[in-house]
Amino acid sequence: MPPLRWQACLFITINAVILSMLLFDAPIGASEPHGLVKQLGELLTGFGDSAWLIYSSILLFFQGRAGYKLLKTARSRAQALYVSWIGAYLFTTVVLSGLLANLLKRAIGRARPDQFHDHGMFSFAPFSGHSAFESFPSGHSTTVGAFFAAFALLFPRYRVAFIACAIWFGMTRVMVGAHYPSDVIAGLAFGGWFSLLTAIVYARCGLLFKLAPDGWPLAKRLFRTV
Numbered sequence: 001m002p003p004l005r006w007q008a009c010l011f012i013t014i015n016a017v018i019l020s021m022l023l024f025d026a027p028i029g030a031s032e033p034h035g036l037v038k039q040l041g042e043l044l045t046g047f048g049d050s051a052w053l054i055y056s057s058i059l060l061f062f063q064g065r066a067g068y069k070l071l072k073t074a075r076s077r078a079q080a081l082y083v084s085w086i087g088a089y090l091f092t093t094v095v096l097s098g099l100l101a102n103l104l105k106r107a108i109g110r111a112r113p114d115q116f117h118d119h120g121m122f123s124f125a126p127f128s129g130h131s132a133f134e135s136f137p138s139g140h141s142t143t144v145g146a147f148f149a150a151f152a153l154l155f156p157r158y159r160v161a162f163i164a165c166a167i168w169f170g171m172t173r174v175m176v177g178a179h180y181p182s183d184v185i186a187g188l189a190f191g192g193w194f195s196l197l198t199a200i201v202y203a204r205c206g207l208l209f210k211l212a213p214d215g216w217p218l219a220k221r222l223f224r225t226v
Contacts (some may be wrong), residue, residue: 012116028180029116029120032177033176037175038177041176042175044168045172045175045176047168048169049140057088058091059085060090061087064083064084064087067082067084089198089202094143098143099193101137101143110124110136111123111135111176112132137183138170138178138184138186140170142189146194146195149193149194149196151164153196153217173183
């Protein structure tokens with residue numbers, strides 16, 4: 001990817017976070033979620049819990065490896081190996097992005113929306129050790145962003161649907177009152193960028209992806225070539 005495209009993407013990301021912080025965070029902080037909106041958010045927000053995604057990616061990896069060992073035809077073995085590397089890629093991006101996001105939000109120490117009336121939306125207590133001051137970026141949204149960005153890169157035909165799902169599941173953190181919109185946007189962007197950079201690393205190692213002339217990682221289509 002040419003430097004200008006990288007710079008443009010980064011510029012859009014930063015401005016989206018800043019505009020959200022200036023336009024939407026205060027109204028969200030001043031209100032309290034309730035009723036059907038909160039109930040719907042509580043029903044769906046568990047998707048961003050990284051535990052089930054981690055276990056699923058591990059299971060995918062080992063199932064693929066088992067298939068590679070047990071299957072007989074070259075095509076089936078190649079497909080199984082491809083699936084195992086998808087599991088490894090998902091595990092890498094979800095786990096590492098989540099760990100970094102959790103470190104960042106502890107270091108930044110932004111107060112959560114339920115602290116708005118006492119501290120405002122620009123209150124920070126780095127490394128306080130209290131979850132009430134671990135709002136930015138959203139860890140759940142980072143996981144969601146990493147997961148759906150990974151699938152958007154693996155299956156680009158459906159990237160619009162994956163992006164829409166990422167935004168929807170990320171915003172459930174606002175619906176339940178756990179985060180400001182800017183926390184969610186920052187988390188989604190962080191997870192998405194991490195998945196992109198991880199895909200580039202995999203491409204340089206010859207795994208799952210290949211690099212296009214512009215530097216963008218493209219998913220290999222082994223199913224068609226074996």
